[in-house]
Amino acid sequence: MSGEDDSDMYYSDDDCGYDDYYNMGDDCDGDQLDYRTSDPEYFSYECLRVEEVERLLNESIEALSDALQITPSIAKVLLHTNEWAASPNLLSSNKCNDWTQYLFGCRKPSHLEFIGNKLCCPVCLVPSLAEKFSHLACGHLFCNDCWAMHFEVQITQGISTGISCMAQDCGLLAPEDFVLSLLVRPQLREKYQEFAFRDYVKSHPQLRFCPGPNCHIVLRSKEPKAKRATCELCKTSFCFRCGMEYHAPTDCATIKKWLTKCADDSETANYISAHTKDCPRCHICIEKNGGCNHMQCYNCKHDFCWMCLGDWKSHGSEYYECSRYKENPNIVNESVHAQAREALKKYLHYYERWENHSKSLKLEEQTLEKIKTKINAKVMTASGTWIDWQYLMDAAALLAKCRYTLQYTYPYAYYMEPGPRKELFEYQQAQLEAEIENLSWKIERAETTDRGDLENQIDIAEKRRTTLLKDFLEV
Structure with a gap:
């Protein structure tokens, strides 16, 4: 990797790659300008090593x-506290003027007691x-041993750039050169610089640490x-x-709320939503062992939907009703207990579909291995x-990509306010789900599926996914 020219150092999703299953079958040879304008998920970034970030x-x-x-050292303090704003902006900001005035114009020497000399x-x-004795720009004097002990305690607690003056009610931050001049132990100096680097990266709006285990790459x-x-x-996405894990079309704040709610209520959901269901015709117990929701009972050969148990033959026209939640318009007039039951019912509707697509992704990995x-x-x-x-590999890769997107449409729909926009979203969600299940069904029966039919289904499913993201992905 070269660090010469930042403008030429960008990687798109295709360059760095998704994880193997998600990215399989992506074409890197297309026209880049067309790719940027046509793919709503296109994102330009670069992967840097520590020395390049420094x-x-x-x-x-x-x-x-x-x-x-x-x-x-003082420049670092100013940049860090101003989120590494560009120099012209920082120089003209009131915050910077306040800081420089604080650093150089607010010195209040300590009134210390003399004992002899x-x-x-x-x-x-x-x-x-x-x-x-030493002091910061604020003028508060303390002996070097106390400064060193103060720094050691703070660094041991994981604090570096946030170390401030020891004087009561003085929040002046200690610059890096002042801290290092009083730290004697090499291990502490190294730990301080490591923590400071971490803080600088975290405060920089353009930089992110890779969340992969033991990975030191900064994006x-x-x-x-x-x-x-x-x-x-490390290929972590x-x-x-x-x-967090990529979650389009759901925004960051919403997915955080959803995951918190799932962590709190998932046991209830798992208890209510079993892994097996009875065939709606012959009532024999059926276990789902594939990613496709189009089920065929091995006993009576009845085709039905795993999610709503409806007849699959008439399911094409009813898919919209299967994926959307039917709000009770009179629920506001019901008792508190009735409203609570309705809230749980709504949550379970979305959670079951969210969890089902997550499981389907794992089951389809097994299908990929079989292919x-x-x-x-x-x-x-x-x-x-x-x-x-x-x-066949392209079909499996596209299926994974579509199902991943579909999984994250359910938190988005759960928190949407009722109205025309939600109706449009649920319509597109249902269309995508229908095409995904058709693709999954054909992949699982690849031996008997016509190649042209499968490639046509790949194209349709990807167009459904792209259309939904273009309309609802917030950037």
């Missing part, structure tokens, strides 16, 4: 230091020579959005804005090459 931060520090004629430290009360985007980013080193095994067998028996059978 160089990036130092450029901002040096520019501000030269402009204000201050030390780089020595000063008495107000913390440890031990008299020492004046050269054993940078000049337009930080709630889009999918993938670390080029996440939402750039909030750091790979079949392709290997065909290649070994000279029944075509990998390229001849690539369309």
Whole structure:
């Protein structure tokens, strides 16, 4: 990786890649401009290593230091507390003027007691020579031993850039060079610098640490959005804005609320929503072992929907009713207990579908492995090459991408206010769900599915997904 020219260092989702299953089958050879305008999930970012991030931060520090004629250490404090705003903006901001006035024009020397020719430290009360004392720009004097102990306690607690003066009601932050000048132990100095670097990255609006385990890559985007980013080193994918799993079309605040609610209520939902259901015709117990919601009873061959148990033959025209929740218009006039039951019923409707698509994704991973095994067998028996059978892998990849998006439409729908926009969203959601189930059904029966029919279904499903995201993905 080169760090020469930031403008040429960008990676799209395709460049860094999604996880293997989600990204399989993506085409990286298309026209980039068309891709940016046609794909609502396109996101431009770069993956940086620690030394590249340090160089990036130092450029901002040096520019501000030269402009204000201050030390780089104080420039770091100013930039960190102003979220690394560009130097011209920082220089013209009232906040910066207040800070510089505070740093250089508000010195209030401490009134310390003298014992002979020595000063008495107000913390440890031990008299020492004046050269054993230090102070920040605020002028509050303390002995170097107390400063060092103060820093050690703060760093042990994980605090670095937030270390302030020891004087009561003084919030002046200690610059990095002042802290390092009084820290003796190398381990503490190293830990302090590590914590400070972490704080600088977290406060920078364009930078995000990769959330992957033990990964030190930092991702940078000049337009930080709630889009999918993938670390080029450990392949961890996440939402750039909030750091959680990618959750389009649901926004960051909504998915956080939803996951909190699921954590609180999931046991109730799991208790009510069993893993097995009875066939609506012959009532034999059926366990779901595939991702597709189009079920066929092995006993009576009845085709039905796993979610609503409706007849699949008439399900095409009723899919909208299956995926949407029917609000009770008279619920406001009901008792508190009735409203609580209705609220639980609504939550379970969305939770069951959210959880079902999550399970379907895992089950379809097994289908993918079966497809790979079949392709290997065909290649070994000279029944075509990998390229001849690539369309099956493309279908599985697109199915995963569509189902992932569909899963995250349910938190979005749960918190939407009733109205025309929600009706449009639920209509598009139902259309996407119908095409996904058709695609899943055909993939699971790939041996008997016509290639042209499957490729046509891939195109239809992706168009449904893209249309929904274009209309409802918040950027």
